[in-house]
Amino acid sequence: xxxxxxxxxxxxxxxxxxxxxxxxxxxxxxxxxxxxxxxxxxxxxxxxxxxxxxxxxxxxxxxxxxxxxxxxxxxxxxxxxxxxxxxxxxxxxxxxxxxxxxxxxxxxxxxxxxxxxxxxxxxxxxxxxxxxxxxxxxxxxxxxxxxxxxxxxxxxxxxxxxxxxxxxxxxxxxxxxxxxxxxxxxxxxxxxxxxxxxxxxxxxxxxxxxxxxxxxxxxxxxxxxxxxxxxxxxxxxxxxxxxxxxxxxxxxxxxxxxxxxxxxxxxxxxxxxxxxxxxxxxxxxxxxxxxxxxxxxxxxxxxxxxxxxxxxxxxxxxxxxxxxxxxxxxxxxxxxxxxxxxxxxxxxxxxxxxxxxxxxxxxx
Numbered sequence: 001x002x003x004x005x006x007x008x009x010x011x012x013x014x015x016x017x018x019x020x021x022x023x024x025x026x027x028x029x030x031x032x033x034x035x036x037x038x039x040x041x042x043x044x045x046x047x048x049x050x051x052x053x054x055x056x057x058x059x060x061x062x063x064x065x066x067x068x069x070x071x072x073x074x075x076x077x078x079x080x081x082x083x084x085x086x087x088x089x090x091x092x093x094x095x096x097x098x099x100x101x102x103x104x105x106x107x108x109x110x111x112x113x114x115x116x117x118x119x120x121x122x123x124x125x126x127x128x129x130x131x132x133x134x135x136x137x138x139x140x141x142x143x144x145x146x147x148x149x150x151x152x153x154x155x156x157x158x159x160x161x162x163x164x165x166x167x168x169x170x171x172x173x174x175x176x177x178x179x180x181x182x183x184x185x186x187x188x189x190x191x192x193x194x195x196x197x198x199x200x201x202x203x204x205x206x207x208x209x210x211x212x213x214x215x216x217x218x219x220x221x222x223x224x225x226x227x228x229x230x231x232x233x234x235x236x237x238x239x240x241x242x243x244x245x246x247x248x249x250x251x252x253x254x255x256x257x258x259x260x261x262x263x264x265x266x267x268x269x270x271x272x273x274x275x276x277x278x279x280x281x282x283x284x285x286x287x288x289x290x291x292x293x294x295x296x297x298x299x300x301x302x303x304x305x306x307x308x309x310x311x312x313x314x315x316x317x318x319x320x321x322x323x324x325x326x327x328x329x330x331x332x333x334x335x336x337x338x339x340x341x342x343x344x345x346x347x348x349x350x351x352x353x354x355x356x357x358x359x360x361x362x363x364x
Contacts, residue, residue, distance in 0.1 A: 023115050026097040026104070028085050032078045036068035040075075042082045050157040053086045055079075057180035073141045080104070080142055080181055094150070099143070107148035109188070117191070121146065124199050127228055128206050132220070133288075135295050136206040144202065145183035148191060155187045176201045178347075200225040204347040213300040214260030217346025218274055219281030220295075226278075241275070246324050248272050251331035254320065258303035258334035260344025279323060284312070300343045303334040 030043035040063045045056040060079055064072050084097045084106050094108040100118035102125065107114060121144050129136045149155040162177055174186035174194040184201070186194040203221040248269060249257070256262035262273040285291040294311040298304035308316050317332035326332070336343070 023118060024099045026081050026085065026099050027088070028078070028081050030082050030086055032075055032082055034067040034071055034075050036071055037063075037066050040079075042079060043086060046086065049161045052090050052158060053083070054161065055083050055180065076141045077143060080145065083181065084145070091149075091154070102138075102143050103146075104143045105146045105148065107146075107188075108150055109148055117146065117148070120195070121198065124195075124228065125202055125206075128199065128202055128224060131224060131227065132203070132206060134292055135210070135220075137209045139205050139208065142181065144198075145181070146194070146198070147183060147185045149185070149187050152187055152189075155185065159185060196225050196229045199228050201347075207295075208347070210295065210298070211300050212295060212298045212345070213258070213303040214263055214344040214346035214348070215257055215273070215277040216281065216295065216298055216304055218263065218348070219277035219279075221347075222274055222278040223281050223285070237279075242324075244268065245272060245276060246326070249276070249320070249324055249326075251329070254317075254332055255335060255338050257320075258316070258343075259336075259339040259341065260300075260346065261339070261341060263344065263346070263348050276320070276323070280319065283319075283323070300345055302336060303343065305334045 030041055032040045032042060034040070040060065042055060042060065043053075045059045046053045047056070048054070064075060064079075067075065081097070081099075081104070084104065088095045088097050088106060091106075095106060096108070096114075097104065097106050098114050098118060100115070101122050103118045103121035105114055105118055105121075107117075109117065125138065125144065129138060147158070149158065159175055159177070162175075162179060174184065174190055174197055176182070176184050176197050178201075182201070182205070184194060184198055200221045203224040204217065207217060207220060249272070253262065253269065256265070256269070257273055257276065262269050264270070265273070281291075284294065290311050294304065294307050297307040297311070299306065303316060305316050308314065308319070312319075315333055317330065317334070318328055320326075321328040321332050
């Protein structure tokens, strides 16, 4: 599927099919109406950063909380389109907002490129739902939103607000921003790289209703990304990587995996957390019926231990020891009483505002 988006931005003669349904151009007023309460003028709840409008999401959420619950999803979607219309005006006449079903793109792409990107987003969501079956649930509120900026200057002008004020950061080719209203951002030059991020984050959205632990959440997202985008784990399933895992994981660090704390590490433990979660999920999912039952019953408060024991007849500690060729002991099992903080749900890249496709060797 990764080749799909590459063909969109190439001169290949064999083109993917355009959507059969009409793509709608969107340009709406900033005032959001609700039949069950007063209207909300989003333009008055915005400020400018780097010359681009930024909504006061807290004010919007407070207003939405005052209206009838049956109408909240609709007005949130209306607010998203109003925000995009304001941003389009600030970016200039070349930009347009286009909608196809639940997918929206803000860009200056050609009509063909715009239609195909929207179709890709729509089909990605359908494939995730089909792949995950009963595990997946499509979010009730809002659209899947993608910004495609013309150049790097505009791209960095937009995303700079989501970085800390101080520090050194890698240059990026695309990001998922989870603050306020979740959306994807890239440039026309780097559009070919954004698909894995879209699939990864859409997977998180589709399992957000489940109280699953971080390792399971991230393992699902990475495996779905690999499966749908044609990505492979080349370079990770090697003797060298296996030794990295063996050297890093022990009865102390594994508690960070079970609690989710290891995903916030700034050393190799971060990468190894995603990788061991991918491996665990891929092994468990070989028996899909068991895996589906396990996921639907998993609880982040014990890292899924009770569900694993009931559905597989084996503990999580025994599973990871088998994967790492380690001598089993009870110290490898999830021990919530030893976790220093509350267990994490995962989807860290959204929760941290920024999910980045970085270019190695560069610094911002």
